[in-house]
Amino acid sequence: MRRGFLLSTPRVPRKTVLLADPSPPPNDPNESLEKASSTKVIPLPARYIPRVMPPDYPPDLLERTCHTAQVPASGGPPEHLTVFIHYNGIIPIEGAGLGMVATVDIAAGEVIVRERPLLLAPRAFSAPKGREHATNIIVNAAQSLHPENKRLFYALKNVKGNTVPSAEEGLVNTNAFGCGPFPAYHGRYGGVARDASRANHSCSPNAAQSFDGATLTQSLRAYRAIRAGEEITVAYVGMSMPAEARQEELLRRYFFTCVCKSCRLTGAARDKSDSFRAFVQANSGADMIAEFDATFETWLAEGAHLSPPVVPPGCTIVNPQTITLTLWTIMVEEGCFDPALWEPVLTRLVKYYSVFKDEARVRHYATKAAGLRTDEDGGWRAVAENPRMTEWWGKRKP
Ligand SMILES: [Zn+2]
Known part of the structure; x- marks a missing residue:
């Protein structure tokens, strides 16, 4: 055979x-x-x-990690290199805090927003100097931001509450997109952005985030055609998991229950959606x-x-x-384009x-x-x- x-x-x-x-x-x-x-x-x-997924804990890079983490402290004016603005700012979304909504029809592949992150931070730190050391690095970096960047950073949503040692860490863990790799550090980075970080989650998202190391910019790009008036969404967790697994991970990491179209399905329609996504995941x-x-x-x-x-x-x-x-x-x-x-x-x-x-x-x-x-x-x-x-x-x- x-x-x-x-x-x-x-x-x-x-x-x-x-x-x-x-x-x-x-x-x-x-x-x-x-x-x-x-x-x-x-x-x-x-x-x-x-997406580059290097190890969280690269060996022998502790000092370089600390040094790199302080790079955002050099400050400077906020730089939002917005190429196209296809959303009317950030507006309230029922049941989901703030979010982005398209104001015009957007074609598949089109850039929705491109901007410099307010703050870049390693996703994890080496352990020898302890948890408190890592917390202090994030706090100090945030406190050292340019005043306008600092205001924007602290205005973002923090869903982590008391589950993390500091508000700054909560803000990073709530809002960071994957960034990197960077030549001086081989671990994973997260970037917190003024607008891109406001995009809400959907299990059938219409946009995806990417990072360009040459210009240090984060972009949101339309995954498919987006109609004017439609909310712009990205996936916070793996799209190909069944609904129950997606809900568990969203609740554990972001403390909310997804009510997207796929997650609202019941009975046979839910089973069909789960089996379809399982087939995608299996492949x-x-x-x-x-x-x-x-x-x-x-x-x-x-x-x-x-x-x-x-x-x-x-x-x-x-x-x-x-x-x-x-x-x-x-x-x-x-609407599940497994990356x-x-x-x-x-x-x-x-x-x-x-x-x-x-x-x-x-x-x-x-x-x-x-x-x-x-x-x-x-x-x-x-x-x-x-x-x-x-x-x-x-x-x-x-
Ligand atoms: Zn969902």
């Missing part, structure tokens, strides 16, 4: 397999064929690694992605045929492309439709990938504009 072709245990719910492509585009018969004559080949973009591990990528490419190289010589009784034939399309359909339906999985899935779909010379679908999925990247488009727009010039175009055995 070739792996990925026959599965003795059905791993895809039957209903899931039958899901349609959410928006299969038609081919454009008027598309120019001139591009095909070009010799230029566009490689598919290198995969984006969405999002690094080993699973690498294994499936290899299977997929082997299948493509062999002609992308589904013709096993013998189907053993009780086996389910699963087309690798069907699994991939199912994963994408689930992510669209759930580790969406790009491998879209890359497979672009390769698949490239070898079958389906120009419209290559454009469609490459455009989706461009919109989901949080570091500009990563090169996907070039693929969307020139499907016939991509490296996988027409590479199919007859």
